[in-house]
Amino acid sequence: MSAVTPYDLLVIGGGINGAGIARDAAGRGLSVLLCEKDDLAQGTSSRSGKLVHGGLRYLEYYEFRLVREALIEREVLLDAAPHIIWPMRFVLPHSPEQRPAWLVRLGLFLYDHLGGRKKLPPTRAVDLTGDPVGKPIKGSFTNAFEYSDCWVDDSRLVVLNALDAQARGAGILTRTAVLSARRDGGFWSVDLGDASGARRQVCARCLVNAAGPWVEDVLEGVEGSSSQRRVRLVKGSHIVTRKFWAGDQAYLLQNHDRRVIFVNPYEDDLALIGTTDIAVEGKPEDAHIEDAEIDYLLAVVARYFDRPPTRADIVHSFSGVRPLYDDKAANPSAVTRDYIFDINPKQPANARPPILSIFGGKITTYRKLAEHALDRLSPFFPAMGKAWTASTPLPGGDMPDADFDGWLAAFRRQFPWLPDGLALHYGRLYGTRTTQLLEGAKSLSDLGRHFGALLHEREARFLIRTEWAGSAEDILDRRTKHGLHLSAAERQAFTHWLQGLNDAAPEPMRAAT
Structure with a gap:
């Protein structure tokens, strides 16, 4: 240039x-x-709670303009990228020690109506003693509310x-x-x-x-x-455990300190739990989860669930530093x-x-x-x-009526030799760009070396060629989440393969600018 x-x-x-x-x-x-x-x-941007949401708790801080804008954007983005953004239902067990039921109902009424909700289903009251979503919850919690937000693959x-x-x-x-x-x-x-x-x-x-x-x-x-x-730096940490409930619903848990913790289904068989709010001193890149944060998150989950995860169930953790505008709020959770x-x-x-x-x-x-x-x-x-x-849809999101399920069914008919799990993986990550990824492929063997889980050589080369991926972390942790499903030996083998590729052809390893 x-x-x-x-x-x-x-x-x-x-x-x-x-x-x-x-x-x-x-x-x-x-x-x-x-x-x-x-x-x-x-x-x-790869260390968030992975939600496109209005920010229900921000209503308590009278952030009505921000919540309204976010709720409107929720549906705009759902149309723009239906492959990486999809609806999710959140179950909020009622805990009267934190907030009275009338206040929760009022907040959810505003949440349903501030942004002109069109696509997502409305809030409903839930009897936890009879509804399937209440099965993993302790018997001391009998009532809940269920509302809508969206999941997003942030990176x-x-x-x-x-x-x-x-x-x-x-x-x-x-x-x-x-x-x-x-x-x-x-x-x-x-x-x-x-x-x-x-x-x-x-x-x-x-x-x-x-x-x-x-x-x-x-x-x-x-x-x-x-x-x-x-800028005010606030660390938010998450833990990833094996999933410990049935169903595709998420949970929003109120804690004694009036903060809320999300417990979301993640990567089919995992759970993403977070987040904390900790003021950061020092370099943002040095931030990491601390033992006290792990204890905090596990304790909140244990308060509500019959069979909560323990430290032994944690398979991954990460911390992200939010660059919040410093409005001088004393409580990090209250910072705008x-x-x-x-x-x-x-x-x-x-x-x-x-x-x-x-x-x-x-x-x-x-x-x-x-x-x-x-x-x-x-x-x-x-x-x-x-x-x-x-x-205007984002790349891969140009699906008729933003209907991912309808598009996926047609995609599976086009590539009947793809296993269902792999077809869903490619569809979710690449949407309509998947035809570029699979161009010329007619069988599983055409995808090249299999590194474990759902990772094949063709996908790795596609990410290197088109998405600026150069390191193992770029591919396994950000462009995809394969890293969560590979063994240590499989990850090492992939890293070794990629290093050989980089050594043999260093120049083409970056997408063209």
Whole structure:
């Protein structure tokens, strides 16, 4: 890429906000370069609770605008990516020690109606003593409420936005850090460095600082930039156990401290339990789950379930650092999940190139955040196109009527030799792009080496070729969740195979920019 021709936007950060902004901007006709110092979604955006939801508990903090926006976005995203986003029912056992029944009913009534719910079924009252969803719950809890939200494969949501941005002309550079940036006349002169140590310089008319937990670090490296806004780092940790109840419903559990814990079905036979809210001191990348957090999560689950998991049942854990806007709330759980922009200068003046920094946000509202960010930049790009993403599916999501089940049935007829579990896996991760993955394949042997579970060589090569995957972690933990289902020996064998592939052909191992 030439440093002579400036980009309109240089987006710093390959999480959900950065990828969403790059996609939206490229579709409006701007030239865009996105730089991510690690892998796409390697930070917070692959370590979330994996939900597209309105945020039921935010109603207690009077975040009505945020909840309404999130509830509207829930259905927009359900239409845009039905392969990686799908409805889920949540059972909320009533615990009168935390909240009276009338307050819960009121909150759920608002939750059902604030966002103009169309696709998802409404809240219902549940008698836990007779309903199947109450079977795993202790007999001391007799009543519950059941409501709707959506599941999302968070890291794939990031990748799909980056893919669409690239398809619309954006450059995507992974493992490429912004080392410094300085204003040079009417442009930003930006120094980049990649994982090999190579350095280059590019120019841009505008910087977008979407670095999440590292947003303040980026500002420190940008000459002449500062902000009175501050980010507040709050760690959320999750544990993954074997699934310990029947059915595809999730549970929302109220704790004595008035926080809530999600217990969600995960990867068919697993359960995802979280999250905690812990203030973070130090580097975000050093955050990890602590013993006290594990004890906390297990204790909440044990309060409600007859046969709760123990430490011995934990198969995986992870911690994500949420870059929340610092609204000075004393309780980390009460810190707003809304987002704030800081732009300098606020309007075109003396040809000074702007920098837009993002503080806060949540995965559900990323698309709307991107729209609002570009609205803020419109004075600097008066010829920029209009908002367009609300009615445009993400890659793989272009299914008639956003009907995943109907599409999957047709896909299985097209590839009858695929085992059902593998067909569902490919359909869920790649949607209509699965035909690209399977092009020319006529039997299971055409998928190449089998590494264990549902992982075959063809899928790994597809991810390397098309989705910027370069390491075993990129493939096993972010692009897919195969890592949860492979033995240590199988994972080591795959890593060894991939290393050999990288050693033999280092250059093609990154998707084209």
